[in-house]
Structures are given as C-alpha cells and as structure tokens.
Amino acid sequence: MIYLPLVAVALLPFTLAAPQPDAGVIHVPIVRRSRINRVANLPKAVEALRTKYGYHPTNAPYSKRANTATIAITDEENDSSYSGIVSIGTPPQDFNLILDTGSSDLWVATSSCTSCASTEFIASKSSSYQSSGASLEITYGSGSVKGTTSQDTVSFGGFTITQQELLAVSSLTSGLLDSVLSGIMGLGFNTISALNATPFWQALYNANQLSQPLFSFYLERYIDQAIMDNAPGGTLTLGGTNSSLYQGSIEYLSLAGSPSYWLLNVNSLSVQGHTVSVGSSSLAAIDTGTTLIAAPSTVAADVWAQVPGSVALTGEYEGLYAFPCTTDVTVTISFGGSAWAINSADMNLGSVPSSISGTSSELCAGGIFDIGNSVGSGSGVPTWIVGDTFLKNVYSVFRANPAAVGFAELASGVSTSTGTSTSNPAKVSTTATPTSSSGNPLLGTASTNTNIAVSLTLLASVAACFTLLF
Numbered sequence: 001m002i003y004l005p006l007v008a009v010a011l012l013p014f015t016l017a018a019p020q021p022d023a024g025v026i027h028v029p030i031v032r033r034s035r036i037n038r039v040a041n042l043p044k045a046v047e048a049l050r051t052k053y054g055y056h057p058t059n060a061p062y063s064k065r066a067n068t069a070t071i072a073i074t075d076e077e078n079d080s081s082y083s084g085i086v087s088i089g090t091p092p093q094d095f096n097l098i099l100d101t102g103s104s105d106l107w108v109a110t111s112s113c114t115s116c117a118s119t120e121f122i123a124s125k126s127s128s129y130q131s132s133g134a135s136l137e138i139t140y141g142s143g144s145v146k147g148t149t150s151q152d153t154v155s156f157g158g159f160t161i162t163q164q165e166l167l168a169v170s171s172l173t174s175g176l177l178d179s180v181l182s183g184i185m186g187l188g189f190n191t192i193s194a195l196n197a198t199p200f201w202q203a204l205y206n207a208n209q210l211s212q213p214l215f216s217f218y219l220e221r222y223i224d225q226a227i228m229d230n231a232p233g234g235t236l237t238l239g240g241t242n243s244s245l246y247q248g249s250i251e252y253l254s255l256a257g258s259p260s261y262w263l264l265n266v267n268s269l270s271v272q273g274h275t276v277s278v279g280s281s282s283l284a285a286i287d288t289g290t291t292l293i294a295a296p297s298t299v300a301a302d303v304w305a306q307v308p309g310s311v312a313l314t315g316e317y318e319g320l321y322a323f324p325c326t327t328d329v330t331v332t333i334s335f336g337g338s339a340w341a342i343n344s345a346d347m348n349l350g351s352v353p354s355s356i357s358g359t360s361s362e363l364c365a366g367g368i369f370d371i372g373n374s375v376g377s378g379s380g381v382p383t384w385i386v387g388d389t390f391l392k393n394v395y396s397v398f399r400a401n402p403a404a405v406g407f408a409e410l411a412s413g414v415s416t417s418t419g420t421s422t423s424n425p426a427k428v429s430t431t432a433t434p435t436s437s438s439g440n441p442l443l444g445t446a447s448t449n450t451n452i453a454v455s456l457t458l459l460a461s462v463a464a465c466f467t468l469l470f
C-alpha cells in the first residue's frame with residue numbers, strides 16, 4: 001500500500017518518534033565517583049546513550065503510564081475489511097478507519113472531499129489541527145488519495161498522541177473505500193510511511209506507553225452468514241494480548257529483514273493434503289488490510305492444480321481462480337513453525353457468474369490469487385501478501401521488540417462468529433447501507449456477486465500497489 005522503496009534503516013528506526021521520554025535530557029556521568037555509585041549510575045548512562053543514538057529505551061522508569069487497550073473491531077462487508085473507531089481533533093471527531101498492518105500512514109477523508117465518506121473530518125472545528133500546507137498523494141492500486149500533510153491530536157483505544165502526522169484527504173478515487181469508512185490507520189513501521197511519519201502505534205511504543213511492545217488481533221468471520229454489512233468483527237489489543245481469545249502458547253517468528261511491512265517467509269503450504277512448493281522467494285507481508293492471500297504466479301497455479309475442476313479466471317478477474325462450489329478447499333500454511341489450517345469457508349468467496357467463469361457448472365472464487373510475476377524482485381519486497389483469509393484463523397500478534405509476528409490457536413468458541421447481528425460495540429456511524437458495487441471500476445455496471453466484488457476491490461489495490469514498488 002505504499003510506493004516508497006524499501007530501504008534499510010536498521011540503525012535509526014525510531015529517531016523520529018514524537019514523544020521521546022527524556023530526549024534532550026542526556027546526562028552521561030563523567031565525574032569519577034565511588035565504585036558503588038558508578039554501578040548505580042550505569043542504567044541511567046546506558047539509557048541516555050540509547051536515547052542519544054535513537055535506540056528505544058528499555059528501562060522501567062518510563063513505563064509508569066504503560067497501558068493496554070481493548071479495541072472493538074468492525075467487520076465490513078463479509079470480512080472484506082476490519083475497522084476501528086479513531087478520534088481526531090479537539091474536540092474529538094470519530095471515524096471508522098481500516099486497521100491496516102500493510103501500510104504505515106494515517107489518513108482521513110475531510111469535508112473538503114465531496115462525498116468521499118459518510119463521516120468526514122472537519123478541520124476547521126478542531127482547535128489542535130495544524131496543516132503543513134504541503135500536498136501529498138498516496139497511491140493505492142485501485143486508486144489514490146490526495147490531501148494535505150497535517151498534524152492533529154489522535155486518540156485510539158484511550159491512547160492519545162498529540163501532533164500525530166496524518167493526511168487530511170481532499171480527494172480520493174471512487175470505489176477505493178466503502179462509504180462507511182473514512183480512511184486508513186496504518187499499523188506498519190515508519191520506514192514505509194509515505195508521510196515519512198511515525199505511525200500512531202509506533203509513537204505509543206516509542207513513548208513507552210504500551211505495557212508490552214506489541215498489538216494483537218482477533219478477527220471474526222462472517223463470510224458464510226447472512227448478516228448485516230457491518231458486524232462486530234473482533235478485538236484489537238494494543239499493548240498486550242488477551243489470553244481469553246487464544247489457547248496454548250503464542251508462536252513468535254522473527255521478522256524477515258528489517259522492519260517495514262510485517263514480513264515473514266512462507267515456509268510450507270499444503271492444499272487438499274498435498275504439499276505445494278512455495279518457491280525460493282517467499283517473503284510475505286502479514287496484512288490485516290488485505291482481504292485475501294496473494295501468492296506468486298507459479299504457487300497460485302500449483303495451489304489450484306490440487307483442486308479438481310478449478311479454472312483460472314480471465315479478463316478483469318485475471319489472477320483469480322475458481323473451483324467447483326461443492327469442493328471444500330483445505331489449505332495449511334506455515335511460516336517456519338506450526339502449519340495453520342485455513343477454514344474452507346475462507347477459501348470460498350462465493351459463486352462466479354457463468355459469464356465470467358466461462359462454464360455452466362457452478363464455480364466459486366478462491367481465496368488465494370496470483371499477484372502476478374512483476375512482483376518479487378529485489379530484496380525486502382514481499383512476493384506474498386497474507387491477508388484476512390488467513391488471519392481470521394489465528395490469533396495474531398505484531399511485536400515490535402524483538403521484532404516478530406506471533407500466531408496462536410484461537411480459543412474454542414471464538415473461532416467463528418455467532419452470526420447474530422447485535423448492535424456494534426464500536427458505535428459505527430452507519431448513515432447509509434453501503435452499496436459495495438457502486439463506483440467500483442473493476443465491476444462494470446453490474447455484478448451478480450457482491451462477495452467477489454468487494455474482495456476484488458481490495459485485492460486489485462494490493463496487486464497494483466505492489467507493482468508500484470518498481
């Protein structure tokens with residue numbers, strides 16, 4: 001979801017942090033004292049050096065404000081995206097933003113954007129809003145957003161960062177977001193921020209406001225259920241994990257490469273019980289902001305070759321595969337540890353009109369697609385994007401230090417939704433029921449299948465966005 005080159009910035013990842021505790025108060029003791037005093041002063045000296053050189057402070061003294069927040073997530077349109085309520089400005093204005101570990105910028109549609117979202121930020125009503133005056137365009141695959149680089153107070157889950165950098169969006173291409181959504185909260189690392197800013201979560205981490213240097217997702221599944229378009233969609237725990245949402249231990253896998261996206265290597269894959277080669281370059285972005293799983297062309301072809309009767313779709317659906325709807329597609333994926341099973345419901349995106357599949361037998365679109373061959377050269381560039389199709393099946397933990405992604409088995413009883421459309425705990429402002437197909441450039445005038453329509457919006461954006469890396 002970004003277009004910056006992935007540069008290695010291993011040495012100074014956190015220097016841009018806004019609230020650096022004790023920054024500027026660097027007292028390295030140089031006066032000789034007694035041995036005892038010298039030892040007593042060592043922790044302070046070490047911390048001062050860390051601060052001076054931009055390393056993250058590790059000591060306890062700053063942790064007094066450390067906290068953990070439990071944030072309700074909304075499931076948008078049958079698991080197409082997951083969002084949370086973010087407050088911006090003084091007094092706070094509330095927005096429903098996509099929670100996206102696959103990008104690192106915060107943007108919100110503003111009132112100067114004509115019908116961009118049903119809820120838009122009114123900058124003139126925020127006393128803490130500051131505009132830099134500089135305009136910036138962030139390009140996503142299926143479109144782009146344009147706006148003014150700005151700062152304002154941002155609150156999320158009870159945490160607050162003043163002067164958080166964000167893009168106040170004044171135009172966006174149609175179909176980019178569903179209208180109940182007002183923007184994106186990027187949860188990747190600062191190194192891939194188009195705004196060149198420290199993301200909200202990372203600013204909290206740098207300021208030692210998080211009890212633990214991580215955040216955790218439980219994403220609910222509604223894909224097979226007739227419910228409303230916005231549903232309770234799980235829980236984001238900022239600064240901790242919630243042991244009632246998973247069982248067993250969390251298996252942490254060190255990030256592959258320096259922090260940019262949350263990158264892991266795909267280690268093994270099985271489909272219908274058969275092992276599928278993952279190839280030699282299998283770097284994967286673990287991305288809550290992507291609906292499906294994008295794989296390299298040869299892998300995607302091998303995946304669907306294991307499912308009898310499957311076909312590669314063409315035209316505007318190129319990259320997607322479809323398979324006989326009566327087949328349960330069973331996939332497991334491993335990133336070097338456990339092999340995690342994907343529920344077959346997540347692999348089935350709904351039936352494909354015969355005008356698209358080119359056959360009269362009923363085919364359904366599959367949850368793993370071919371991202372294309374142009375992706376994948378260059379080090380640090382992911383060749384896979386592992387989105388919610390997988391992440392719904394595990395409890396996932398995004399840990400900054402030591403940098404890792406962890407997965408655990410979901411607690412029994414939370415692996416699927418109840419399917420009851422109770423009122424949303426996240427108090428989403430739904431002024432209108434979204435019509436997902438309107439304005440979607442990929443769909444033409446009519447589609448008989450909204451599931452595919454919604455998913456395509458996001459997968460296409462991802463596919464195109466990754467080609468922009470070159």
Ligand SMILES: *[C@@H]1O[C@H](CO)[C@@H](O)[C@H](O)[C@H]1NC(C)=O
Nearest residue numbers: 077078225226227436450451
């Ligand atoms: C979600 O799924 C339900 C049941 O399959 C369907 O009726 C509804 O139209 C879907 N909504 C969207 C936005 O795809």
Ligand SMILES: *[C@@H]1O[C@H](CO)[C@@H](O)[C@H](O)[C@H]1NC(C)=O
Nearest residue numbers: 069070235237242243244245
């Ligand atoms: C953990 O999750 C459970 C189930 O959703 C919830 O009831 C509980 O409040 C959460 N715990 C914390 C500390 O937030």
